[in-house]
Every structure is written in structure tokens, then in C-alpha cells.
Amino acid sequence: MVQQANAQALMVMLKLVPTALLQVHAEEFKSRTLRTVSDCCMSNDIGVRQAGLRALGFSLAASLEASAAEEDVAMQVQLLARSFKLDLAEDRVLAANVACYVASQLKFRDSSGAPPKWLLSFVGLIASATKDKNLNVCAAAEEAIVSLCRIGTHGGDKNEVYSLCLNCLDPGKRNLLEEVVGRLKKQSWTQFWLRGPLDIDNTIMEA
The missing domain is CATH 1.20.1270 (Substrate Binding Domain Of Dnak; Chain:A; Domain 2)
Structure with a gap:
């Protein structure tokens, strides 16, 4: 304790x-x-x-x-990647929720040149998690993709992180990302954006 x-x-x-x-x-x-x-x-x-x-x-x-x-x-992205390999599905769901929170906070300042390697790792990580054997992990990872690519928001179709990463990912991850994003764009994410950024703090904070 x-x-x-x-x-x-x-x-x-x-x-x-x-x-x-x-x-x-x-x-x-x-x-x-x-x-x-x-x-x-x-x-x-x-x-x-x-x-x-x-x-x-x-x-x-x-x-x-x-x-x-x-x-x-x-180093921190690698640590998150290790969490996605934990045996307990509850851990992997939380890892996907953490990824969603991080994605919601991401403000990429430089859209020129190649993306940093950690960003490619992060994008590939959450794209792969959408194929987890546990459906709750898949759903949480899909929300992370929605948050990262700003799917369902004004200007989301021109999201710079998605565009920047797409041509730099290896073919397997690129095809997976395109497939997932294409599928998610066909869904409504209004309620997801109305609820605001995901708070991963599960403690009760006093005012």
C-alpha cells in the first residue's frame, strides 16, 4: 500500500x-x-x-x-510500448487510455522535414493496438487514433501529424493506419469530442 x-x-x-x-x-x-x-x-x-x-x-x-x-x-514511448504487452487486458486498456491522453495534448510545432522517430513509434504503437485480441483495448486504441488525428473535428481531414507520419511509416504500419483512419472517419465522434480531453487521473482531487 x-x-x-x-x-x-x-x-x-x-x-x-x-x-x-x-x-x-x-x-x-x-x-x-x-x-x-x-x-x-x-x-x-x-x-x-x-x-x-x-x-x-x-x-x-x-x-x-x-x-x-x-x-x-x-524512452517514455518505449515504456508505454512495454505496457501494451502486459498480460492483463486491464493494463493494456489503461495503456491505450494513456496514449489517448497524450495524443490529445500533442501539439506538433514543426510540420517540415521528417517526423521524430518517437512520433513514428507512438503512431505505430496505437495503430497496432487497434488489433488487440481484447475488444476494450481495441476501442481505447481507436479513441487514441481519433484524438491524434483529430477525426471528426473542423480541419481534421488535413491533420498534420497524420499526413507527416503516413509517408514515413513502414509499409505494414502505413497500410494499417490508413485502414483504421478510413474506418473511423465513417463513424460519428461528436460525443467523444463533447466529453473533452480524457483525464487519466483516477484519484479524487479536493477543490
Whole structure:
């Protein structure tokens, strides 16, 4: 219980004051924070593991917002990828929800040139998750694709992340992404966008 409480506390801090834990000029402290998140994500205790995964979502979103070094972002995307391989479907659903949250926070500032490798990994990861053997994982991964590509929003047809990644993915992932996006565009996502960004924090925050 103590380890789970610590993991939840770390998650809340990464949500509310991420720069205090991930500031560029405190390299040792940042590394320790990310190492703790990684340890929690791979814990044998489901409570610790899922609190760590939620913390990873806030950490990754904050790293992207702060334009963190690509290697830091890539390491966190790799950790998310490992979570999609966990045996428990509940873990994989949460991993897809975390990916959806990260996708909703993504603001790609440079649409010129090749996309960063972590972005290709992230896109390929959630595209592959739409083929998970568990239907709940598939549904959550589809929402992550909707969030990433802004499907159903004004201007979504010209989404720069989708366009940028499409020609840079390997043929298998590219075909999969095209198939999934084409299918999702035929559905209505009004309710998805009305509910607002997904909050992956499952704790009760006091006003």
C-alpha cells in the first residue's frame, strides 16, 4: 500500500507541477523521477503498476509540452510500448487510455522535414493496438487514433501529424493506419469530442 500511495503521489505531482520534477537543469532529479516511473510501470503490484502508467502519461505529455530531448521522449514511448504487452487486458486498456491522453495534448510545432522517430513509434504503437485480441483495448486504441488525428473535428481531414507520419511509416504500419483512419472517419465522434480531453487521473482531487 505504501508503494502504491507513493506512485499515486508521484502521478499527482507530474500532473500538477511537472516542471518541478522534469526541469531540464536538474538532470539527476529528472532521471530519478523517470526511473521511478519506469519501476512503477513494471511493478508486479497492479495498483503500483497502474499508478505508474498514469504517471507516465502526465510525464510524457509534460515532456512534449516542454520540448524535452528526443531521447527522453523516446524512452517514455518505449515504456508505454512495454505496457501494451502486459498480460492483463486491464493494463493494456489503461495503456491505450494513456496514449489517448497524450495524443490529445500533442501539439506538433514543426510540420517540415521528417517526423521524430518517437512520433513514428507512438503512431505505430496505437495503430497496432487497434488489433488487440481484447475488444476494450481495441476501442481505447481507436479513441487514441481519433484524438491524434483529430477525426471528426473542423480541419481534421488535413491533420498534420497524420499526413507527416503516413509517408514515413513502414509499409505494414502505413497500410494499417490508413485502414483504421478510413474506418473511423465513417463513424460519428461528436460525443467523444463533447466529453473533452480524457483525464487519466483516477484519484479524487479536493477543490
